[in-house]
Amino acid sequence: MARDIKDIDLEDEQSDAFIGWWKRNGVSLIAGVLLAVAAILAWNAWQQHKSNQAASASQMYDQLMELTSDFTKLPDEQRNQVSQLANKLADEHGGTLYADFARLIQARVAVDAGDTGTAAASLQQLISSAQNDFVKQVATINLARVQIARKDYETALKTLDIDIPNELKVQQLSARGDALVGLQRLDDARKAYQTALDTAKAQQMPNYGIQLKLDDIAPQEAS
Template sequence: MAVLDVQEQEQVEAFKAWWKSNGKWLLIVLAVFAIGFAATQGWKYYKTNQLTEASILYGELEKQLVSNDPKRINDAGQAVIDKFGSTAYAPRAALIMAQVNIDNNDATRAKSQLEWVIQHAEEGGLQNVARLKMVSMLLDEKKYSEALKLLEEKHPESFTGLYADLKGDVLNAQGHIAEARAAYQLALNKMDAESKYRNLVKMKLDALGDAK
C-alpha cells in the first residue's frame, strides 16, 4: 500500500483547506455563468417587459450579496422566485440563496431552496448543480444512504466526474475503501487533465493507497 510522506500529506491538507474556502462557489459559478449563455438564448422568447423586471430584481439580489446579510439576500432572492419563478433567473437566485444559507448554517432553508431548483428548473445543468450541492450537505450530516440515492439520478456525461467524486467521498466516509477508490478513479477519467478540481480528486485517491 502506498503511503503519503509528510510533504504530500501537507499538500493534501492544504488543498482541502483551499477547497473548503473557495471551492464551494465553483458549482454555483458554473451554473450561473457558464450555463448562463445558453439560457440567455432562450430568454428572447419571453416578453421584453417580464425579462426587464426579472433582471432588475436579480440585479438587486446581486447587490445584496455584498451586504453579507442573509435576510436581505433571502428577501431579494425570494422576490425573484415569487414574481418570476418561470424565468431562468429564479433557479439561479435559489442557488445563490442556498449557498448563503449553507454558509450561515441554515441547512433547512438551504435544502428547501435546492429542492426547489431540482423540481422547477428547466435547465438540466442547474438541476444537477442543486443535486450535487444537496449531496454535499447530506454527506456533512452523515446521511449516506440519502446521498447515494441522489447520486443515482440520471445526469449528463459532463457531470459524471463530479458525481463520481462525491460518490467517492460518501463511500470513503462509510469505510468502503475499494468502492471509493473506484469512484475516484472514474472521476479522474472523466475530468479535464488540467483541472485543479482533478488534482484534488487525485490527492484523495492517493490518500487511499494502492489496492491490495
C-alpha cells in the same frame, strides 16, 4: 457566477408567439381593420409586458449579486435579504434562469452560514421547479453535497443516482466518493475517485482536488 453558463440563453422564457389574423369572411372592411388594429395593439402591449418583466427580474438578480459579491459569511440581515430576493424571484419570475440561479445562490449562502437545512430546502425547490435540465443536475449534485455535510450518506448516494451529462460526471463521481468515505466503504470510494480522475483526464478537465482525496484513503502499506 456569470449570467450565461453552458451557453444557456437567459431569454429562453420568451417563447415564440404569433398573432392569428382574422379573415373578414363576410365582416365589413371597417370591422376587419379594427380587429387588425386591436391585434397589433395587444401584441405591442404583450411585448412591453415581457420586457418589463425581464427588466424587473434582472434588477432583482443584480441586487442579489451585489449582496453576495465576495461570498464570505454574511451577517443575518444580508442573509435575510438574499432569501427574500430569491423567494421573490421564484414567486414573480419562476421558470426563468434568474430565479434558478437565485436559488443556487441562496443555497450557497446558507451553506456558508452552516444552515444546511435551508440549503437543502432551496436546492430541493430548485430541482422541483427548474425547467433547464443542466441547472437541475447542478442543483442535484449540490444537494448531495449538502446531504453529505449532514452525514446523510445513504440519501446522498440515492440523490446522485441519476443520469448526468459528461460535463458534470467528474463532480458526480467525486461526491459519490465522499459519500462512500462517510460510510467507510473505502474500496468503493477509491474506485469512484479513480474513475473521476480518469474522466477528468479524458475530458481535459481539472480534477477538483480528487487526487488528494484519493491519497487520503490510500491503503496503508504493511510495516
